[in-house]
Amino acid sequence: MRITQISVFLSNSLGRLESVCKTLADAAVNINTITILESGDYGIVRMIVDKPSQAREALQAAGFSCKEVEVLAVEVADEPGALYKLLEKTKNAGVNLEYMYAMTKPSGQNPLMIMSFKDIALAEKILG
Amino acid sequence: MKQIWNDIHGQFHPFSALDFLPREKMRTLQSQRLREIVALSYAKVPLYRARMDGLGVKPQDIKSIDDISKLPFMQKTDLRDTYPDGLFAVEKKEIVRLHASSGTTGKPIVVAYTDEDLKIWDSSIIRCLKMYGVQSSDVVQNCYGYGLFTGGLGLHSGAQALGCTVIPASGGNTERQLMLMKDLGTTVFASTPSYFMHLIEEGKKRGIDFKKLPLRIGVFGGEPSSEGMRKFIAENTNVKFCDIYGLSEIVGPGVGGECEAGGGIHILEDNFYPEIVDPETGEVLPDGQEGELVLSTLTKRAMPILRYRTHDITSIVSEPCPCGRTMRRISRISKRSDDMLIIRGVNVFPSQIEIGIGRVEEATPNFRIIREMKNDMESLTVEVEIQDKYYGDSIAQIEAIRKKIQASIMNIINIRVEVSIVEANAIPRSEGKIKRVYDNRPKEAK
Numbered sequence: 001m002r003i004t005q006i007s008v009f010l011s012n013s014l015g016r017l018e019s020v021c022k023t024l025a026d027a028a029v030n031i032n033t034i035t036i037l038e039s040g041d042y043g044i045v046r047m048i049v050d051k052p053s054q055a056r057e058a059l060q061a062a063g064f065s066c067k068e069v070e071v072l073a074v075e076v077a078d079e080p081g082a083l084y085k086l087l088e089k090t091k092n093a094g095v096n097l098e099y100m101y102a103m104t105k106p107s108g109q110n111p112l113m114i115m116s117f118k119d120i121a122l123a124e125k126i127l128g
Numbered sequence: 129m130k131q132i133w134n135d136i137h138g139q140f141h142p143f144s145a146l147d148f149l150p151r152e153k154m155r156t157l158q159s160q161r162l163r164e165i166v167a168l169s170y171a172k173v174p175l176y177r178a179r180m181d182g183l184g185v186k187p188q189d190i191k192s193i194d195d196i197s198k199l200p201f202m203q204k205t206d207l208r209d210t211y212p213d214g215l216f217a218v219e220k221k222e223i224v225r226l227h228a229s230s231g232t233t234g235k236p237i238v239v240a241y242t243d244e245d246l247k248i249w250d251s252s253i254i255r256c257l258k259m260y261g262v263q264s265s266d267v268v269q270n271c272y273g274y275g276l277f278t279g280g281l282g283l284h285s286g287a288q289a290l291g292c293t294v295i296p297a298s299g300g301n302t303e304r305q306l307m308l309m310k311d312l313g314t315t316v317f318a319s320t321p322s323y324f325m326h327l328i329e330e331g332k333k334r335g336i337d338f339k340k341l342p343l344r345i346g347v348f349g350g351e352p353s354s355e356g357m358r359k360f361i362a363e364n365t366n367v368k369f370c371d372i373y374g375l376s377e378i379v380g381p382g383v384g385g386e387c388e389a390g391g392g393i394h395i396l397e398d399n400f401y402p403e404i405v406d407p408e409t410g411e412v413l414p415d416g417q418e419g420e421l422v423l424s425t426l427t428k429r430a431m432p433i434l435r436y437r438t439h440d441i442t443s444i445v446s447e448p449c450p451c452g453r454t455m456r457r458i459s460r461i462s463k464r465s466d467d468m469l470i471i472r473g474v475n476v477f478p479s480q481i482e483i484g485i486g487r488v489e490e491a492t493p494n495f496r497i498i499r500e501m502k503n504d505m506e507s508l509t510v511e512v513e514i515q516d517k518y519y520g521d522s523i524a525q526i527e528a529i530r531k532k533i534q535a536s537i538m539n540i541i542n543i544r545v546e547v548s549i550v551e552a553n554a555i556p557r558s559e560g561k562i563k564r565v566y567d568n569r570p571k572e573a574k
Contacts, residue, residue, distance in 0.1 A: 005521075007520070007521040009519040009526070009551060010551060011550050011551045011554055016551075037523055039523050039526075039527065040548075041548040041549070041550070042526070042548075042549060042550070042551075044521060044522075044523060044526075046521070063551075063552065063553050064551070064552075065516060065519035065551055065552045066519075067519070067520060067521055069521045098522070116521070
């Protein structure tokens with residue numbers, strides 16, 4: 001399933017992430033999952049939220065540099081070899097994975113993997 | 129003058145006539161004025177008399193403008209040391225206005241004007257405004273600070289004397305500046321270029337498109353301008369970027385201006401005589417060679433300033449200007465001899481770093497330089513904001529931009545500096561002169 005991720009560029013300094021979270025709290029946006037990629041002076045925060053466009057508007061209005069990015073959310077069975085089988089398919093099709101992180105699905109038992117591909121359309125076709 | 133010369137559609141003002149004086153006539157005028165001002169200074173100002181006596185130079189040794197090189201230099205410290213009135217050359221009753229520097233470093237510098245000096249100052253500003261194409265029908269929003277600073281009142285008075293509608297907005301209060309600009313139909317905006325850039329950005333956030341405003345001319349001064357600033361303003365507005373040069377010690381704004389041809393700044397050399405000297409030795413350099421700009425006031429009587437070391441690094445362009453003005457130009461000023469940084473033995477100017485950044489299309493002109501000590505070594509970190517669309521989702525892409533900026537700077541200054549990409553709006557915006565260098569070294573290392 002194709003979903004929208006919010007990516008925010010942040011300087012690595014005290015209180016910046018707190019400020020992002022406060023902005024989202026004030027806009028009544030719920031964060032489903034969040035991950036931070038750190039690179040020395042700065043980082044990129046990636047989030048799946050319940051209301052992506054409201055989240056982006058609120059963050060931009062608060063002066064943050066943020067983007068909506070399309071990613072795939074793929075349910076992966078909670079058992080040995082499940083992720084392997086999935087990645088084998090994409091490898092055989094020549095679609096390279098850019099990055100990936102996990103998210104628990106509020107209702108189901110299986111985790112969701114949030115996956116980013118350059119060719120998202122092809123990846124979506126392969127992974128169904 | 130206005131009554132007999134309606135300039136609404138005119139390209140010139142009667143005061144502009146001197147802009148076109150043939151070179152030989154200009155030299156004759158300069159020579160005559162120099163003789164008078166040297167005689168006045170020698171007679172009335174103890175510091176000049178002592179210095180000239182020290183060099184064995186008498187007023188009668190100054191016959192032509194070329195003899196100016198026999199005179200001693202003046203430094204900013206001379207103006208401080210003689211605080212408040214040691215350089216005044218006329219009686220107090222002749223002085224009608226005083227201005228002063230902000231005095232952030234020690235005693236302020238006081239400058240004085242006679243009524244005639246103010247008229248000359250007005251006429252100088254009018255000549256600059258006419259170079260830019262300002263007409264009496266223009267609405268001028270003046271954001272230079274009013275008060276002790278020469279910028280606000282100086283430009284105000286000149287623009288008003290030209291017949292413009294002047295809005296004395298002074299500096300600061302972004303919200304109000306934008307409101308005035310929209311509601312009063314500002315056509316000419318006067319401020320530092322960095323403050324205008326700040327207003328463009330703030331306007332964007334509020335949905336104001338500067339291209340839809342009647343703004344057409346920007347009178348920018350008070351700080352060196354860069355290609356990056358010009359590019360940013362050209363991309364976001366219909367404003368023609370016009371440099372106005374000046375410094376309070378000489379008169380304030382109006383020492384020179386950039387004409388339509390855009391190839392440098394014409395110095396109003398019948399009032400303010402320019403020389404270029406070697407910053408180390410003080411030796412006068414020929415036209416075309418880069419060095420420190422030295423200025424002498426040829427007409428200001430309340431406080432004549434002779435051979436003042438401006439610390440601005442530039443060169444004199446003596447080739448005829450396509451606009452027809454015969455006054456020599458100086459190249460755009462981007463360097464000051466006193467903002468040079470010495471990093472691991474290499475001379476670095478903030479403007480060189482700015483040029484390096486300007487060559488990378490993903491970067492914005494918003495940057496600052498941080499000096500600090502790391503492992504007992506001095507390090508220089510350049511913080512840069514990039515264009516909004518490049519703050520993407522990929523570290524690899526941002527790293528590539530960072531390395532590109534780093535390489536572009538190194539290409540110019542030949543040493544490696546750290547480059548750090550920071551969030552949009554993380555670099556403090558200026559409401560006056562922009563601050564580029566932040567020195568975070570411990571006191572003992574400075």
